[in-house]
Amino acid sequence: MLAEPFYWHPGMWKMLIVVMCVALLGCLQAQELQEHVSIILLGATGDLAKKYLWQGLFQLYLDEVGRGHSFSFHGAALTAPKQGQELMAKALESLSCPKDMAPSHCAEEKDQFLQLSRYRQLKTAEDYQALNKDIEAQLQHAGLREAGRIFYFSVPPFAYADIARNINSSCRPGPGAWLRVVLEKPFGHDHFSAQQLATELGSFFQEEEMYRVDHYLGKQAVAQILPFRDQNRKALDSLWNRHHVERVEIIMKETVDAEGRTSFYEEYGVIRDVLQNHLTEVLTLVAMELPLNVSSAEAVLRHKLQVFQALRGLQRGSAVVGQYQSYSEQVRRELQKPDSFHSLTPTFAAVLVHIDNLRWEGVPFILMSGKALDERVGYARILFKNQACCVQSEKHWAAAQSQCLPRQLIFHIGHGDLGSPAVLVSRNLFRPSLPSSWKEMEGPPGLRLFGSPLSDYYAYSPVQERDAHSVLLSHIFHGRKDSFITTENLLASWGFWTPLLESLAHKAPRLYPGGAENGRLLDFEFSSGRLFFSQQQPEQLVPGPGPAPMPSDFQVLRAKYRESPLVSAWSEELISKLANDIEATAVRAVRRFGQFHLALSGGSSPVALFQQLATAHYGFPWAHTHLWLVDERCVPYYNIHPMPVHLQQRLCAEEDQGAQIYAREISALVANSSFDLVLLGMGADGHTASLFPQSPTGLDGEQLVVLTTSPSQPHRRMSLSLPLINRAKKVAVLVMGRMKREITALVSRVGYEPKKWPISGVLPHSGQLVWYMDYDAFLA
Ligand code: BG6
DSSP: OOOOOOOOOHHHHHHHHHHHHHHHHHHHHHHHHTEEEEEEEETTTSHHIIIIIHHHHHHHHHHHHTTTOEEEEEEEESSOHHHHHHHHHHHHHTOOOOTTSOHHHHHHHHHHHHHHEEEEEOOSHHHHHHHHHHHHHHHHHHTOEEEEEEEEEOSOGGGHHHHHHHHHHHOOOOTTOEEEEEEESOOOSSHHHHHHHHHHHHTTSOGGGEEEEOGGGGSHHHHTHHHHHHHTHHHHTTTSSTTTEEEEEEEEEOSOOOTTOHHHHHHHHHIIIIIIIIIHHHHHHHHSOOOSSTTOHHHHHHHHHHHHHHBOOOOGGGEEEEEETTHHHHHHHHTTOOTTOOOOOOSEEEEEEOBOSTTTTTOOEEEEEESSOSOOEEEEEEEEOOOOOOOSOGGGOOTTTOTTSOOEEEEEEEETTTTSOEEEEETTTOOOOOOTTEEEOOOOTTOEETTEEGGGEEEEEESSOOOHHHHHHHHHHTTOGGGSBOHHHHHHHHHHHHHHHHHHTTOOOEEEOOGGGGTTTTOEEEETTEEEESSOOOSEEEOOSSSSOOGGGOEEEOOEETTEEEEEEOHHHHHHHHHHHHHHHHHHHHHHHSOEEEEEOOSSTTHHHHHHHHHHOTTOOGGGEEEEESEEESSOOOSSSOOOOEETTEESOGGGTHHHHHHHHHHHHSGGGOOSEEEEEOOTTSOBTTBOTTOOTTSSSSOSEEEEEOSSSSOEEEEEOHHHHTTSSOEEEEEOSGGGHHHHHHHHHOOSOTTTOGGGGOOOTTOOEEEEEEHHHHOO
16 A cells, blocks of 8 residues: 655644744753853852842852853952861851741751852962953853853952953863953942042953943832832823822931941041932932833933933022031040040931923922931932812721822832832822732731721732842842942943042031930921921930940030020031021011011122022011111112212212111111111121221211121222111021131130220120021131
């Protein structure tokens, strides 16, 4: 019997193609089996390695070894082999397996991991050459194809250049295999040093080879920001903008202080340590335009950069800074500084950031972090505007329906009362969609978060909690560059922060006792682009007796100058304090008398004060305020209650009786000719108002307003007299700048001698005299 001819019909062709593809895939997988990765951990016995990196590498091994990769782990340090080996063995002792792994399986895996991990000293160029040879020999011996090499720099930045040079010259893998170098912060100290470091590293490595770690990008709630925005595009598209977002808070509070790390901390402070990197990264993830494809690293990084381009420049008034009380003492002890040393390094900072683009124009982004605070917690909170009014009583408001309840979305990074990473969405916003690696969570009963019970939120937490470094190690392994800081990103961030850092370099931070005792001392507010402490600090906390002061040991230093209260601060804070005091006096006067009579001095010192009063004091009762002048240069005027220095086409002619006219006007309008507040300055020669040492007029007698002669141009002046000034209910003297140092020191010692120093004659009958001096003038 003839065999039937064998025909290929189309279905069979299709089947064959499928079979071949499967076989090819199998081959490729089999080939992948051969792919080997060498991981070299530099600084293998250091703190970071002990706490996180070895555990992260073990997790990577568990995740990937079953997927066809083989590994070798080289722990490296400068320490000699024997001692280094012992130290590394200790660091590896505490490796743990995922909770759901059987103990016997765990022991087996650990054992295999330890077999693959070797210590080696990496000190000299020869050590690096030997490492390269060993890797190559191992590959050849086991017949493995090299996938790539990861060098993890867990070492201080001063060691980077040497290591980079050695890797570049003798440890690059062969063609077809990748090199990834992983760098830990700090990446510079300011824009200039970051640029220098980047240029140096750029001479050894390609941009795509460098993985700069910001471990916050590995925190699960942070890593979820973009995927969450992507998966909930429909609900968020209309909400994620200035029309709906009231403000964004990006917060990282810590209870620990900097003890034991002051050599690092003293140089960096909280802005460089946390705000410039961790909080800025979170900010960019919240604020960036969402790329169509959020898994495209290139698009994510490009959109991040656009956020930096839209950031409004920071000014000194954009931030408040604080320092926990025992910090300076810790620095003195750890860095052997003299007893007189006081650090200006901030351990707390809050900064108001604005993004000038169509989406975010006008929305305040608050970045805040600090050590020695009352709790440890981190989150990014997006608070939505709420213009709803609910007619029915509150008990009928159901969380899911009531538009009157707060509407917020929180990426809870960790710790706090919740104790874990989470994503919280107010039930009255929308029901979010999250990937299957996140599950709906229940918190402890009665738990309230951000003003609402937990039950008011859709709340999700990761099915399996993972440490940030372990997440990032996996991203490095998979070449996911979007979770790392590129050179452009780094320099853009430093470009944004450096001007603020420079402007704060000499600002004395507000001291705070630490922990719960901080009370409301660090609370802050913001308006008109400025951020300021809610409570003024009229007194300075100073340590009480004893070598290590406890918070309760603090006592109040009440400063005096010429027997009257002295308010002293850096100029910006001083101006704010004076402006607030003037406003408070004005409000009181208007409440009691219906009017406020304010006599103001000219000159350069009060310019900043006037600007502040005019632009940032919305509550000021201007409609009931009469402005008078303390003195006037004899030039034409255009003002309110101007001094009549310009009469009969002449300036300050005795015969025109301008001084008497002004005195009559004052007597007619100001009860008892007693101003509510007179603001004075003090000249470097001890003059005040236009009362000069060389000109005896106006120092005593009956005249309320006088004509005087100034030693400097313009010579002719009109001035309130000392007797009139001293009738005021309150007098404030503002003294600013280094030029005033000498006279400040001198006048502090002299008695009542107005002929020599007219300022010494300022002694209001009310006893209400306050000196406002900035540190430049006062700390002679
Ligand atoms: C580090 C800072 O980058 O982050 C530390 O240098 C800070 O000062 C730490 O304590 C906080 O990280 P985490 O993961 O504990 O929130």
